[in-house]
Amino acid sequence: MSNTITCIIPAYNEEKTIGSILDTLKKVEMVDNIIVVSDGSVDRTAEIGLSKGVKVIDLKENKGKGGAMQAGLDSTDADIILFLDADLIGLTPTHVDSLLEPVVKGNALMTLGVFTSGRRTTDLAQKVAPYLSGQRAIKRQLLNQISDLEVSRFGVELALTRFVEKKEVGVEVVQLPDMSHVMKEEKLGLVKGFVARLKMYWEIVNYFLKNPS
Ligand SMILES: O=c1ccn([C@@H]2O[C@H](COP(=O)(O)OP(=O)(O)O)[C@@H](O)[C@H]2O)c(=O)[nH]1
Numbered sequence: 001m002s003n004t005i006t007c008i009i010p011a012y013n014e015e016k017t018i019g020s021i022l023d024t025l026k027k028v029e030m031v032d033n034i035i036v037v038s039d040g041s042v043d044r045t046a047e048i049g050l051s052k053g054v055k056v057i058d059l060k061e062n063k064g065k066g067g068a069m070q071a072g073l074d075s076t077d078a079d080i081i082l083f084l085d086a087d088l089i090g091l092t093p094t095h096v097d098s099l100l101e102p103v104v105k106g107n108a109l110m111t112l113g114v115f116t117s118g119r120r121t122t123d124l125a126q127k128v129a130p131y132l133s134g135q136r137a138i139k140r141q142l143l144n145q146i147s148d149l150e151v152s153r154f155g156v157e158l159a160l161t162r163f164v165e166k167k168e169v170g171v172e173v174v175q176l177p178d179m180s181h182v183m184k185e186e187k188l189g190l191v192k193g194f195v196a197r198l199k200m201y202w203e204i205v206n207y208f209l210k211n212p213s
């Protein structure tokens with residue numbers, strides 16, 4: 001069976017890291033298309049995406065992570081979607097292959113990537129809450145059944161996780177060695193970063209409160 005694979009990268013002001021992620025992705029044979037969704041970025045994120053020759057959706061207003069992911073989905077009919085964050089450090093083609101293979105081979109409908117042996121802080125966060133990871137490959141047919149991604153903001157990972165749990169769908173957890181991401185406090189400074197972190201937690205809790213079961 002032939003599977004088309006599109007990688008969607010929601011990106012909000014990620015000019016420092018998006019370029020190297022795209023360089024890595026372009027080396028992966030299995031990936032047919034790459035879409036960067038610049039989520040109201042005010043830096044060079046969209047420009048860098050275009051300079052790397054990938055499709056860029058340049059949202060004029062910030063819709064939140066879930067909204068950016070949905071905008072990417074609306075513009076592709078690929079059978080398998082790979083979601084990656086735009087602030088990854090240490091992404092290699094092997095990581096990408098390991099996220100895709102179980103879904104391509106039909107051994108899982110979704111994979112979930114978890115950082116290991118990267119940096120202590122980011123490893124720990126994913127150990128505590130692996131289901132919040134932004135690195136996943138997932139069959140399109142599943143995504144079509146989830147109606148509220150667009151409005152979920154940072155609740156999007158919870159939305160995906162709860163959906164697959166409810167449907168009792170096969171999920172494979174994939175270890176992503178030596179990978180990390182740039183933390184909010186590193187991107188924005190201690191105070192603004194911490195405020196952004198609280199806002200993210202609030203968006204996750206808010207999604208949970210609105211969707212209690
Ligand atoms: O309003 C937003 C907030 C975040 N993101 C993207 O979603 C991913 C994960 O967000 P972030 O890096 O802030 O979360 P962290 O990985 O630090 O938890 C990154 O690619 C962000 O650029 C987005 O598209 N819109």
Ligand SMILES: O=C(O)[C@@H](COP(=O)(O)O)O[C@H]1O[C@H](CO)[C@@H](O)[C@H](O)[C@H]1O
Pocket residue numbers: 065085122125126132133134135154155157158181182183184185197200204
């Ligand atoms: O690991 C975490 O606790 C958070 C926050 O990361 P940082 O505080 O920026 O290191 O990041 C994850 O959770 C977000 C919300 O579900 C996801 O969108 C991110 O992709 C994921 O890395």
